[in-house]
Amino acid sequence: DAKTTQPTSMDCAEGRAANLPCNHSTISGNEYVYWYRQIHSQGPQYIIHGLKNNETNEMASLIITEDRKSSTLILPHATLRDTAVYYCIVSGYGNQGGKLIFGQGTELSVKP
Amino acid sequence: GAGVSQTPSNKVTEKGKYVELRCDPISGHTALYWYRQSLGQGPEFLIYFQGTGAADDSGLPNDRFFAVRPEGSVSTLKIQRTERGDSAVYLCASSRDSTTREQYFGPGTRLTVT
Numbered sequence: 001d002a003k004t005t006q007p008t009s010m011d012c013a014e015g016r017a018a019n020l021p022c023n024h025s026t027i028s029g030n031e032y033v034y035w036y037r038q039i040h041s042q043g044p045q046y047i048i049h050g051l052k053n054n055e056t057n058e059m060a061s062l063i064i065t066e067d068r069k070s071s072t073l074i075l076p077h078a079t080l081r082d083t084a085v086y087y088c089i090v091s092g093y094g095n096q097g098g099k100l101i102f103g104q105g106t107e108l109s110v111k112p
Numbered sequence: 113g114a115g116v117s118q119t120p121s122n123k124v125t126e127k128g129k130y131v132e133l134r135c136d137p138i139s140g141h142t143a144l145y146w147y148r149q150s151l152g153q154g155p156e157f158l159i160y161f162q163g164t165g166a167a168d169d170s171g172l173p174n175d176r177f178f179a180v181r182p183e184g185s186v187s188t189l190k191i192q193r194t195e196r197g198d199s200a201v202y203l204c205a206s207s208r209d210s211t212t213r214e215q216y217f218g219p220g221t222r223l224t225v226t
Contacts, residue, residue: 034213043116043203043217044155087154091213098143098210099168102154 004088009107012082018075020106022088025069031092033064034100035073037084044087044102047073078110114138116218118204124224125194133189133221137206144187145215146179147203155203161187162210194225 005023012018024033034049048055048062050071055062061074075082087105117136125131137144143162147155157171161181169179176194181187191198201222205215 032213041219043205043219044215045217046214049213085154089213098207098213098215099145099157099160099171100147100155100213100215101157102147105154 004090004103006086006088006103006106008104009109011109011111012075012078014080014110014112015077018078018082018108018110020073020075020086020088020108021070022073023070024088024090027068027090028092031090033062033068033071034089034091035060035062036087036089036100036102037082038087038105039081039084047086078108080110080112082108083110084108116204116206116216118202118218118221120221121219122222122224124226126226127194127196129194131191131194131223133191133202133223135187135189135204135206135218137185137187137204138216139185141206141208141216142184143207143210143215144181145205145207146187146189147205149201149203149220151200158189160210167210191223194223196225199223199225 032049035047036044038044050062064071085105085107087102119134145160146158149155159169159179164184176192179189201220203220205217207215
C-alpha cells in the first residue's frame, strides 16, 4: 500500500471549513484513498473513501486531484466535536486482505 | 444495531502474567481485525480473520501473541508472559468482508503491564 504524508497538526475555527491535505504520490491505479478519524479515547471511525472522483457524504467531502497524487478531506462546517486525529490511508480494494496501515495522522483542533 | 464491543475496557496485569482480550464484532461481519495503539501513535495492524481462519497474522510481534476466532464471530487475543512493552490500547474492528476497508472499530482495551 502506498505511503501517505499529512501535516502533524492543524487548527480550525468553529463553523469554518476544515481542509485536511494528504499526499500520496506513489498511489497505484487500483488503490483507494480512505479517511478515518479518532476522537480522544475512542476507536477510529470511518469517514469516507474514493478512487478518482470527488465524493461527498453526510460527514465530509473528499477531493482527489486528477493525477491522484494528493487529496483533501473537507469538513464543511467544523464543530468542536470534530476535534480529532484524522488519518489518510491508501489501500487496494478487493480480495487482497483488509488491513489498514495507519500513519501519524493530522491532529485537528477546532477552536471556538 | 450494536457496534463492536471489547472487554475488558481496562486491564492491569503484572509482568509475566497471561491475559485474554475479547472482541464481539458486528453481527454478520465476516472479517475481524486486531490492532495495537501505543501512546501518540496510529493503530498498528496485528492480525485479521476472514471467518474462522487467520488470513494474515504478519503483524503479531512475536510468538507470545496469539488470537483465535473459533466460530467465526467472537475473537480472543491472547498474550503470554506479558512484558511492560505490551502496554497499549488493543483495538478490534470488523467489516462486512475483507474486500472492503470500511471497518468499524470498538472502543479498545487499555492494557497496562506493571
